[in-house]
Amino acid sequence: MAARPPAEEIIWMRPDRSRPAPRAALSREQIAAAALAVADAEGVDAVTMRRIARELGSGTMSLYRHVRTKDEVIDLIVDAALGEEDRPAGPSGDWRADLHRLAEAKRAVMLRHPWLARAAAGRPALGPNALASTEYALAALAGRGLAMEEAARVINTLNAFVTGFVQTEVEEAAWRRPPEEEGDGGGGDWRERTLPYLQQVLDSGRFPHFTRLVNEAEPYPDTGEAFAWQLRRVLDGLAAAVPE
Amino acid sequence: MAARPPAEEIIWMRPDRSRPAPRAALSREQIAAAALAVADAEGVDAVTMRRIARELGSGTMSLYRHVRTKDEVIDLIVDAALGEEDRPAGPSGDWRADLHRLAEAKRAVMLRHPWLARAAAGRPALGPNALASTEYALAALAGRGLAMEEAARVINTLNAFVTGFVQTEVEEAAWRRPPEEEGDGGGGDWRERTLPYLQQVLDSGRFPHFTRLVNEAEPYPDTGEAFAWQLRRVLDGLAAAVPE
DNA sequence: ACACTTCTGCGTACGTTGTACTCGAGCGTA
DNA sequence: TACGCTCGAGTACAACGTACGCAGAAGTGT
The missing domain is CATH 1.10.357.10 (Tetracycline Repressor, domain 2)
Structure with missing residues (x-):
């Protein structure tokens, strides 16, 4: 019956592009985390591919091995942020x-x-x-x-x-x-x-x-x-x- | 009593920068109209200062005589589009x-x-x-x-x-x-x-x-x-x- | 009629952006 | 050892918003 991948890990919009891929110093998670940190600290406009790379100490184009476009990075950080939504495990009945x-x-x-x-x-x-x-x-x-x-x-x-x-x-x-602007007096x-x-x-x-x-x-x-x-x-x- | 300008024309976010200024081949209205046309035809991402200028047959930087930033252009076309909202003159009572x-x-x-x-x-x-x-x-x-x-x-x-x-x-x-993409077959x-x-x-x-x-x-x-x-x-x- | 001021249009140029292309290095398998 | 992956990264390009400064036209005061 068409055995699908096990339930454990769902890869958001990304059928694996790296088949074995045990090595790899960079990962989608790292990219997302760095981008999220930048977005929170300086706004989403500060999130650029170069900036993310700088934050990770990697080359800019290296990111594209793990992410198709910048828009996908935004997809990632949006869902990551949504993950902080504080809700109970199950419904209460009300x-x-x-x-x-x-x-x-x-x-x-x-x-x-x-x-x-x-x-x-x-x-x-x-x-x-x-x-x-x-x-x-x-x-x-x-x-x-x-x-x-x-x-x-x-x-x-x-x-x-x-x-x-x-x-x-x-x-x-x-x-x-x-x-x-830089610390203007109000x-x-x-x-x-x-x-x-x-x-x-x-x-x-x-x-x-x-x-x-x-x-x-x-x-x-x-x-x-x-x-x-x-x-x-x-x-x-x-x-x-x-x-x- | 501070006599304010007459009620006739409200200039959206722009206290006059040109005092007499009867001349001027370009105008905010033209810019807004051109930008709106481009946005409707090709989406808001196609609205660039260069594109608007091309549409008007003017130089790119000329636009900045009438508009402070590109964002102001967007303000303009947003409000222009909202102006098409179809509503009666006054409330009906219901x-x-x-x-x-x-x-x-x-x-x-x-x-x-x-x-x-x-x-x-x-x-x-x-x-x-x-x-x-x-x-x-x-x-x-x-x-x-x-x-x-x-x-x-x-x-x-x-x-x-x-x-x-x-x-x-x-x-x-x-x-x-x-x-x-260009006319792909579906x-x-x-x-x-x-x-x-x-x-x-x-x-x-x-x-x-x-x-x-x-x-x-x-x-x-x-x-x-x-x-x-x-x-x-x-x-x-x-x-x-x-x-x- | 003249100079002077003010405003308009615009060419050039800079810094930034996303990303296509390409190459070299490291690794698993044959 | 050799092949074929995948990953990392440098270079390069087109497009963007817009700062700057100049040329010329229009209006004003004399």
């Missing part, structure tokens, strides 16, 4: 609590790696860790008489909301920060860059509701609380679709 | 129907410009057209006794869901398409690239629910219908937070 916790865990991981939300949004979630997360969510919904297709929809809704939320959350946080933040334009917008009188929003809303909202609130609303909506 | 229509309009625009969802997700939505959209959404919720902050949350929830959904929608569609699509890996994953036995999902779910789902369904769920959840 699907709503489980999915709530999962969403919070997803957000936490994406805040810990601010480049992650953007990077993950642009590629299929098929890495082992991404799959494990999906598997957990499906397990949380299992046994409730939901068709597989509907369970998938419930999870997709949640994922869309979470990645969408966190993406704007980190983007806004980065936007508030000054453009990252001058020149987002206010200076945007206030004149914003003022012009408000004074145009064309956006009265938006003007009220700017004037009345808390300028530094607690985004964690906002996330929890919105997540509850989404789960409320989904609850109607889940029997029991 | 907030839920209005927000539903607005979400569908957002999705439609992002599907018409497949690069848009990704590009828009990474920057603050402060362009005139983005603001107009927010203004419409706020208007739809106005007069319902909602605090401004809560109205903003409702809208944020919706926006997060819509951009999140459409981002994975277009990404998945692109992933299904072969890597865009061979080598996503199946070839991913099936071996996917098979390995399924056979590993580590993702039983996911395996069931792959086996039971429709391989080519109607994403439009899925969007509508999920949107209704989200609106259901939000409805509980909106009085009346």
Whole structure:
């Protein structure tokens, strides 16, 4: 019955290119680890093939023995980061609590790696860790008489909301920060860059509701609380679709 | 009283750099239009300063007289594309129907410009057209006794869901398409690239629910219908937070 | 009519990026 | 010993964003 490779190790998108390959000073894992470290320390834009190689003390082109393109490196570090998602081993029986916790865990991981939300949004979630997360969510919904297709929809809704939320959350946080110059004394933040334009917008009188929003809303909202609130609303909506 | 400029024209993020400046063969509008055309025709990666200049028959560096960085060009085309969002002039009185229509309009625009969802997700939505959209959404919720902050949350929830959904929608569609080689005869699509890996994953036995999902779910789902369904769920959840 | 200032267009050039190509060295097997 | 792998790495190239500086045109003051 077409004996497939044993279950132990799944090689993310890479049918082995090295058949025996016991030697090899470089490995995909090392490359991924180095790239991940760089991304966390200096942002995903600092991740270049040359930089990874320098970090590993190897030649730039050597990396291509283990990785087809740079994009594959990004695939690797995205899934590696997703692997840090903190979730229990199995579902608790309370699907709503489980999915709530999962969403919070997803957000936490994406805040810990601010480049992650953007990077993950642009590629299929098929890495082992991404799959494990999906598997957990499906397990949380299992046994409730939901068709597989509907369970998938419930999870997709949640994922869309979470990645969408966190993406704007980190983007806004980065936007508030000054453009990252060497220890400048605090001058020149987002206010200076945007206030004149914003003022012009408000004074145009064309956006009265938006003007009220700017004037009345808390300028530094607690985004964690906002996330929890919105997540509850989404789960409320989904609850109607889940029997029991 | 600080008389501000008249309401007529809002210049997106650009306090005038040219004082009289009636001349000028090049303009921000032309640059934005050319860039938008290129993005639509060949994807946002094909938008380069050299390419825009070529399209306009001008020198590359001339563009920088009207635009500070390439990123500003992207700001421009994002907002220009968002300007195509098809929505009525004012709210109808039925907030839920209005927000539903607005979400569908957002999705439609992002599907018409497949690069848009990704590009828009990474920057603050402060362009005139983005603001107009927010203004419409706020208007739809106005007069319902909602605090401004809560109205903003409702809208944020919706926006997060819509951009999140459409981002994975277009990404998945692109992933299904072969890597865009010159008219190849149809061979080598996503199946070839991913099936071996996917098979390995399924056979590993580590993702039983996911395996069931792959086996039971429709391989080519109607994403439009899925969007509508999920949107209704989200609106259901939000409805509980909106009085009346 | 003139000089002077200001703004526009643009050519050149630099540093960085991903990666195709190629070659030599080390190892397993015959 | 010889063959055929695979791995590591150097060189090279095309394409990118954009700093810099100059030429010329348009507007302004005299």
